Amino acid sequence: MGDYAQSRTRMVDNQLRTNDVTDLRILDAMERIPREMFVAASKRPVAYIDEDVLVSDTGPNRYLMKPHVFGKLVQLALVKPTDVVLVVGGSTGYSAAVLASLAGAVVMVEEDAALAAKASATLVELGIENAAVVEGKLTAGCASEGPYDVIVLDGAVEVLPESLAAQLKSGGRLVAIEGLGRAGVARLYQASGDAIGARFGFNANAHLLPGFEKAREFVF
DSSP: OHHHHHHHHHHIIIIIGGGTOOOHHHHHHHHHSOGGGGSOGGGGGGTTSSSOEEOOSSSSOOEEOOHHHHHHHHHHTTOOTTOEEEEESOTTSHHHHHHHTTSSEEEEEESOHHHHHHHHHHHHHTTOOSEEEEESOGGGOOGGGOOEEEEEEEEEESSOOHHHHTTEEEEEEEEEEESSGGGOEEEEEEEETTEEEEEEEEEOOOOBOTTOOOOOOOOO
16 A cells, blocks of 8 residues: 555656646545555556556446546536535546545446446445445436536546536536547536536546547548
8 A cells, every 4th residue: 555655646746736736635635545446456556657547457448537637627627615516427436536525425427337336335445425326327417416516527528418517506517528639628617597608628638438429420
């Protein structure tokens, strides 16, 4: 565990602070939460590298975001201690664990049954009591537990369903990485009554969440 503790400190100092993650609550949470517990044993030696990390050896190709990209995305959402947060596509639960340190309550929706079970078990093992995992379709969110102050999409999207934005409270914020590769950008959406405003956050890329692909067009 000592080696991983040092890895967490290096991650915070060399990846987060140097990429403009300045919220001390986020830095503290990411230095405390054992990221290695949210990936397969074979991936633990690389759990803290500045890359997206595959969470399992089998099953769907799902990833933990690069630490600095995730930290900046959470910072963009301006999470408050009283907020109710929805995490969409949290896979093994790392994002839910970090957000549980910042918010009042966290609901994580995950459509892969094995990943959802792993997330629930790890959150219980860590004694995190204000985060719950719901198995369900990612693009549907979890309206039954909403509306939410914050929605975090834990991966990239090509399209953003209106059904997710509709689960925000007035004044609520949604953060997502839109687009793939070099075209990816993080955006902040904010609800105001029936309207949703958006602004650019920062350039970023992440692996695509299942179900958020753009419909492919025929090429003649």
